[in-house]
Amino acid sequence: MALPKILLVTSELFPEFGYPTAGGGVRAQQLYRSLKEEGFPVDLALARQSSEDKDLPEWATRFLYRPEFLDGLIEQADPDVILGEGWEPLSHVGAEDTRLFIADCPGPLVLEHQHRGVGDLRANVHHKVRTLARMDAVLCPNDPMRYYLSGYLTLAGWKPEDSDRILRVPIGLPPDLPARKAPDSNGPIVFVGGVSWAWHGSSDWLLDLAAELEKRDLGVLRIRMGKHPHHRLEGEVYETLPPKLLEHPRVSAGELTDWETLVAELAQTPLAMEWSPKHLEREIASTLRIVTYLWCGVPVIVRPHLDLAKEIHEYGAGWVVDDWDETIGILETVKTNPGELESRSRAATRLARERHTWPEAHKDLSSLLKAATPRRKTGSFLDRSAKVFESQEAEIHRLGSENEFLKKETERFRKLQEEAQADAESFRSLRQKLPYKIWKRIAG
Secondary structure: OOOOOEEEEEOOOOHHHOOOOOHHHHHHHHHHHHHHHOOOOEEEEEEHHHHOOOOOOHHHOOEEEOHHHHHHHHHHHOOOEEEEEOOHHHHHOOOOOOOEEEEEOOOOHHHHHHHHOOOOHHHHHHHHHHHHHOOOEEEEOOHHHHHHHHHHHHHOOOOHHHHHHEEEOOOOEOOOOOOOOOOOOOOOEEEEEEEOEHHHOOHHHHHHHHHHHHHHOOOEEEEEEEOOOOOOOOOOOEOOOOHHHHOOOOEEEEOOOOHHHHHHHHOOOOEEEEOOOOOHHHHHOOOHHHHHHHHOOOOEEEOOOOOOHHHHHHHOOEEEOOOHHHHHHHHHHHHHOHHHHHHHHHHHHHHHHHHOEOOHHHHHHHHHHHOOOOOOOOOOHHHHHHHHHHHHHHHHHHHHHHHHHHHHHHHHHHHHHHHHHHHHHHHHHHHOOHHHHHHHHHOO
C-alpha cells in the first residue's frame, strides 16, 4: 500500500537553510527529515513572511503560504495528510476538508501568549479549541504536554477512546551525533543559550553566575541569546540583557547563530546550564535547547521542575539541583576533576542517542501515518455552545419581535381608549347644555 502524501505546514525556517532559527524550526526540520527517511512523500508549506529576503532551496519555496490563503494552497498541494508544526498555522484552515489533519504541539502556546501579554485569553483558547476539534491526531513531546492538551481536547469534543491519537513524539535530532572536541580554553566554560523570552527571567541569575565565576576563577560564561530571528512578535516578549552582564570580564556574549555554527561551538563546550524560574510554562515544556546540549554531548545543570530533569538524573547526563550554592559547588568540583565532565558528557550522548534521535523518537508518528484513518468527530464544546447561543439568540429575537407587536397593540388600544374617553367627556358636557335638556324634555 502506498504511503500517504504529507504536507508539513510551518511558519519557521529550517536550520539547514543556514539562518538563525528557533525551536519550532528545528522541530519542523526533524519531522520533515525523519518522515523523508521513512519513505513518506513530504512537501513543505512555509509561511511566505518567514521566507522574505532569504535565499532558500527551490523545494522549500514551492508552497509558500499566506495564512488567509492556506485553504487554496492545500488544494494546490493536494496531500493526504496535513501536518502542522504547532496548531496555530492550522487555525487558518477554514474550508471543510476530508483530508487528515495532525497538529504537532511542542509547547504550551496559550501560556506563552499569556506571559507575553499577546491577545485575549478567551480568544486564544477559542482558536485553539476550534482548531483541535478538526484534528485527527495530535503530537506532543512529553507527558506533561499530553496532560495539558487533554483539557483542550475535551473541550474540542475528543472522547476518551480518542486518547490513542495523542501521540508522544519526543524532540528528536538526527541519528548522527556530532563528534566531541577538546575545549579551546582554560577552565570550564558554561554555556547558556536560546531565545531570550522575557518570562525566563535570566538576567539576575546570569549576573550572579558571572560574579561567582570571577570570584572563584572558575572560567567563562558563554551566552548566545537574542530575539526570535524572523518573527515580529507583539507584547513584552523579550528580556534585554543588561550592559553590566554583557560587559562583564567573565562573559562572552553573542547573538543567535546558524545551526552549524552552534553545533560546532557546543561540540567543544564542557558544560551548559538552564536555571529557568519555576512556573507552569517551564514545567510543561520539553526544552529544545537542553536536548541540543545533550545531543552535542554537553552535560547540563538543570533545576528539578524542568521535565527533562528526570531523564538527566536517570542517565547521569548532568546535575539536577535547586540550590544556588550547590550549583556553584559543582562548578568548583568539575574544575578540579575534569574526569567528572567527561563521564557525564558520555552519559549525555547516550541519553540523546537512546531517547532523542529519530527514527526511534518518531516511531509512533510513523506508525500512525502508515495506518492513518479519520477520527470520528462529534463537534466541540464550543460548537454546541454556539448552537445553544444561536437558539437563544433566535428566541430572544422572536420575543423581541413579539414584544414590539404587543407594544404597538398597546399603543393602539391606548389611543382608542383616549378617543372613547374624549367622546364620553363630550357627551357629558353636552348633557349640561340647555338645547340638550329641551330636546330631552320634548323627546319624553
